[in-house]
Amino acid sequence: MPAAAAAEALNLPRQKIELVAPPYVHAHEQATTAGPKIMEFRLVAEEKQIVIDDEGTKLRAMTFNGSIPAPLMVVHEGDYVEVTLVNPASNTMPHNIDFHSATGASGGGDLTLIGPGEQVMLRWKATRTGVFIYHCIPGGPMVPWHIASGMSGAVMVLPRDGLKDGAGKPLSYDRVYYLGEQDFYVPRDAKGKFKSYTTHVDAFADTMDLMHKLIPTHVVFNGAVGALTGKNAMPAKVGERVLIIHSQADRDSRPHLVGGHGDYVWETGKFANPPQTDLETWFIRGGSAGAALYKFLQPGIVAYVNHNMIEAFELGATAHFRVEGPWNEDLMTQVRAPGPLQKTNLER
Amino acid sequence: MPPSTPPTLASQAPSWALALLVVLLGLAAVATANRLSSAQAPIALPDLVELGPGAFRYRDPADVWRDGQPTSAPLQSIRIAGRLRIMRHQVTAADYQRCVKAQACLAIDGAIDGAIDGAIDADATPDRPVVKVSWRDADAYAAWLSRSTGLPFRLPTDREWAYAAGSRFADDAEPADAQGADPGRRVLARYDKDVDRNAGRDAGFGKTPQPIGTFGANEHGLLDVAGNVWEWTDTCFVRTTLDALGAVEANVVNCGVRLVEGRHRAYMPDFIRDARAGGCSVGTPPSAVGFRLVLDAAR
Numbered sequence: 001m002p003a004a005a006a007a008e009a010l011n012l013p014r015q016k017i018e019l020v021a022p023p024y025v026h027a028h029e030q031a032t033t034a035g036p037k038i039m040e041f042r043l044v045a046e047e048k049q050i051v052i053d054d055e056g057t058k059l060r061a062m063t064f065n066g067s068i069p070a071p072l073m074v075v076h077e078g079d080y081v082e083v084t085l086v087n088p089a090s091n092t093m094p095h096n097i098d099f100h101s102a103t104g105a106s107g108g109g110d111l112t113l114i115g116p117g118e119q120v121m122l123r124w125k126a127t128r129t130g131v132f133i134y135h136c137i138p139g140g141p142m143v144p145w146h147i148a149s150g151m152s153g154a155v156m157v158l159p160r161d162g163l164k165d166g167a168g169k170p171l172s173y174d175r176v177y178y179l180g181e182q183d184f185y186v187p188r189d190a191k192g193k194f195k196s197y198t199t200h201v202d203a204f205a206d207t208m209d210l211m212h213k214l215i216p217t218h219v220v221f222n223g224a225v226g227a228l229t230g231k232n233a234m235p236a237k238v239g240e241r242v243l244i245i246h247s248q249a250d251r252d253s254r255p256h257l258v259g260g261h262g263d264y265v266w267e268t269g270k271f272a273n274p275p276q277t278d279l280e281t282w283f284i285r286g287g288s289a290g291a292a293l294y295k296f297l298q299p300g301i302v303a304y305v306n307h308n309m310i311e312a313f314e315l316g317a318t319a320h321f322r323v324e325g326p327w328n329e330d331l332m333t334q335v336r337a338p339g340p341l342q343k344t345n346l347e348r
Numbered sequence: 349m350p351p352s353t354p355p356t357l358a359s360q361a362p363s364w365a366l367a368l369l370v371v372l373l374g375l376a377a378v379a380t381a382n383r384l385s386s387a388q389a390p391i392a393l394p395d396l397v398e399l400g401p402g403a404f405r406y407r408d409p410a411d412v413w414r415d416g417q418p419t420s421a422p423l424q425s426i427r428i429a430g431r432l433r434i435m436r437h438q439v440t441a442a443d444y445q446r447c448v449k450a451q452a453c454l455a456i457d458g459a460i461d462g463a464i465d466g467a468i469d470a471d472a473t474p475d476r477p478v479v480k481v482s483w484r485d486a487d488a489y490a491a492w493l494s495r496s497t498g499l500p501f502r503l504p505t506d507r508e509w510a511y512a513a514g515s516r517f518a519d520d521a522e523p524a525d526a527q528g529a530d531p532g533r534r535v536l537a538r539y540d541k542d543v544d545r546n547a548g549r550d551a552g553f554g555k556t557p558q559p560i561g562t563f564g565a566n567e568h569g570l571l572d573v574a575g576n577v578w579e580w581t582d583t584c585f586v587r588t589t590l591d592a593l594g595a596v597e598a599n600v601v602n603c604g605v606r607l608v609e610g611r612h613r614a615y616m617p618d619f620i621r622d623a624r625a626g627g628c629s630v631g632t633p634p635s636a637v638g639f640r641l642v643l644d645a646a647r
Contacts, residue, residue: 056554230543230632238532299532301539322539327530334531337413339589340598 012080016040019071022153022222023177023234023319025245028074030172031162036078038123043070044086045095045136045151047200052218053225053316057186058196060203061223062095062136062149068223069180069247070134070153075126076160082123083108089117092200094138095146099124100288101132101155109137126157130270131289133247141208144250148185148211149200150223152249154178154289159271163293165264166274173243173293177234179319181248181284181306182223183216216251218316219306225316228304236296238325244304247289253317256281256307257294264293281307298332299325391446391496395436396643397569399512403427407519409506409583409607410599414590417528420521421588426507434504434512435640437560437571438579442474444481444489452492456480456621476557477577479636483606483618486580486639493641500644506583508642509609514566516574520613545612546632555623555635578610578623578634585615608637 015037020026043064050061050068064070075081081102087095094115098107102124105111114120136151137143163171186194187206194217197203210217221228228234236242241263246255262279269290276282284290296302306317408421447453456478481489486503493501510517526537553562553576563575585605589598608614608623614634616623623634 054555231547233539299530300535322536323532324536325532327532329530332531334416337416337418337589338411338587339413340600 010036012036012038014038014040014082017073019043019065019073021065021067022069022071023179023228025072025074025156025176025178028158029076030158031170032076032160036076036080038080038082039073039075040082040084041073042084042086043097044088045091046088047091047093049196050150051224052184052186052220055194057194057218059184059186060149060197060200060207062093062146062151062200064097064136064151064153068150068182069178070151072153072178072245073155074158075155076158077126077129078160079126079157080123081126081155082121084119084121085112085114086119087114087116091116093142093146095136095151096138097122097134098137099132099134099155101126101128101130101134101157103127106137107134113138126155128270129157129159129272130266130268131156131245131247131291132269133249133287133289135249144211145204145208147249148183148207150182152180152182152247154180154245154247156245156291157271163264163271166277171264171275171293172241174240175236176243176245178245178247179221179228179304180223181246181251181253181317182218182220183248183250184218184220185210186217188217216315219251219311220316221304221319228319230320233301233320233322236302236321236323238296238299238323238328241293241295242321244292244294245289246284246292248284248286251286253284253286253311254281254307255284255290255292256305257321258303258305259298259300260294260296260302262292263295266291296321296323296325298328299323391493393497393499394439394443394493394501394641396433397436397512399428399432399434399568401427401429401431402511404511404514404517405519406507406510406517407521408586408588409520409613410586410588412588412590414594415592418522418534419527419590422594423519423521426511428507428511430645432508432511432645433643434508434570435642436569438477438577438638438640439486439489440474440560441476441478441557444478444485445474447489447492450492450496452495453488454485456485475559477560477572477636477638479557479577479623479638480621481580481638482621483580483616485621486641489639490641501641502644503580503582503639504642506581506607506609506613509579509581512568512570512642513573513609514568514570516566517609518574518612542632557636557638574611576635577638578608578614578636580637580639581607581609583607608634610634 017026046063046066049058052059094113096109096112098109102108108122112120112122132155134153136146165171187210189195264275265279265282266275267282267290302321302323304319305312311317406426407423410421412419412421448455490501523537523541526534557577561571563572565571566573584601584603587600591597605615606618608616623637
């Protein structure tokens with residue numbers, strides 16, 4: 001069969017997807033009775049300066065489509081993913097993509113390396129279900145630098161008949177959120193203040209030196225400390241089942257819902273494996289994505305943290321769900337309000 | 349009124365032990381501190397604002413529970429009978445540095461403020477408010493200034509601070525929709541209030557202390573009240589339990605936690621220097637914390 005003709009020969013329908021910025025996810029079917037499609041996506045490499053905390057710390061970031069993490073792309077098993085990668089002339093560096101859900105040629109990295117002012121189109125078949133990361137992989141020290149600067153996202157390949165629990169019973173969700181956890185390494189000056197740089201190239205040497213120590217200055221969800229708290233807290237309602245997709249391209253993480261649980265957790269992110277149930281904290285291996293399904297049972301602010309609390313509270317890895325609905329007194333009640341110590345029978 | 353010739357500064361470098369003693373004894377040290385001859389420049393009296401007697405509306409900063417439900421302390425009319433003399437501006441980094449040089453205050457680039465690799469705090473600009481100081485640091489400064497000037501300086505109580513802050517004092521009543529609500533609604537109401545009041549609060553200034561006067565004067569002439577630097581008070585954390593009729597059943601006082609005043613009230617452990625680490629797990633902490641002192645009214 002001629003090159004680049006296999007999918008066309010199948011005469012498959014095409015669907016063009018407009019990606020949306022995380023934590024939101026483009027509209028999709030959770031299960032489908034339709035046959036495979038060619039799913040079209042467009043990713044634009046964008047080098048820019050962003051602010052990553054409320055101190056105003058600046059980072060020379062690299063992104064796909066301007067967001068950290070890059071958008072979540074949702075397809076079904078057997079679909080073809082057709083990605084146009086654009087490297088605008090305003091950029092300074094070559095970029096490419098390694099899709100962990102794709103097979104061959106470094107996940108497409110070998111076939112997508114383009115310089116500023118170029119574009120390329122890659123098509124691969126989604127043969128395995130689950131959530132998988134994708135990231136830039138331009139070679140040598142550029143690989144960890146581009147990833148630590150923000151160039152990773154995720155693909156979700158759903159089973160055509162949807163998610164299932166360990167007994168084969170269908171599972172569905174009312175909302176889905178995509179949280180990309182990102183470690184940043186921002187050099188400091190002699191006085192201990194974070195440095196900012198005029199260009200990406202200026203930032204390279206200092207940043208690599210810091211990366212070699214493997215101690216990030218920031219660990220954040222969605223590109224900045226507080227990106228998913230306050231007015232950006234993720235809405236949900238009591239009784240809603242929320243699918244939480246979590247990726248980390250570099251480091252291990254250990255997500256935990258404060259005051260909640262993982263009802264069904266695909267810790268390694270691959271839907272052909274039965275989900276674990278009733279978890280308190282789960283594990284995201286560096287270089288992978290995982291998925292957790294939880295039905296919110298109480299209203300309030302439910303924090304989603306990396307339960308290395310040093311990373312959550314000191315480095316930024318905290319997100320909030322803002323959950324509305326009725327309180328369940330049976331699940332929890334404050335029997336006695338805070339007050340002075342009471343004498344026990346023993347003390348009398 | 350302040351004397352026209354300020355007393356001279358203690359000079360013979362006090363030992364570390366003395367400095368520590370001063371910290372521990374706090375104001376108690378004032379009465380007994382001796383005055384040594386000085387080779388250093390005398391300490392100028394701080395610029396003070398004097399407020400006369402008056403009345404104002406005020407809510408005690410207690411954490412109040414009534415019949416098992418969190419509620420607001422009652423809004424009261426408070427009378428200040430005497431005069432209140434308070435620093436016109438917050439203690440500056442240069443002011444504080446004089447205390448450090450006299451070995452009566454701990455340096456601000458100390459080990460507990462999160463400074464990296466022994467780096468000196470870049471916020472320590474001389475003409476700007478000193479920040480990253482704990483209540484203990486502020487208390488030590490008050491003790492040293494009192495010794496150095498012969499006048500009894502101390503941190504203000506929350507009532508004094510509120511009186512001096514005037515129109516810049518922020519009432520911290522519980523949000524109406526938190527009263528009597530279930531724990532879920534209550535936390536959402538508090539969260540939303542916190543988000544609203546902090547929206548863009550540091551816009552243009554960030555958390556970096558600004559030159560004295562940047563945030564202007566209030567009606568009493570105090571500068572920078574409720575700017576981006578909060579201020580330590582002497583007031584301890586109090587939990588008050590009321591019965592169903594509103595009568596006080598119990599007060600539990602915790603002086604290991606002190607009240608910080610500014611654009612909103614916050615509570616911080618007395619040893620904490622970094623405002624970011626202050627407050628509890630819910631709510632936005634102060635942008636930065638410094639202090640200003642009052643001259644004790646008894647004098």
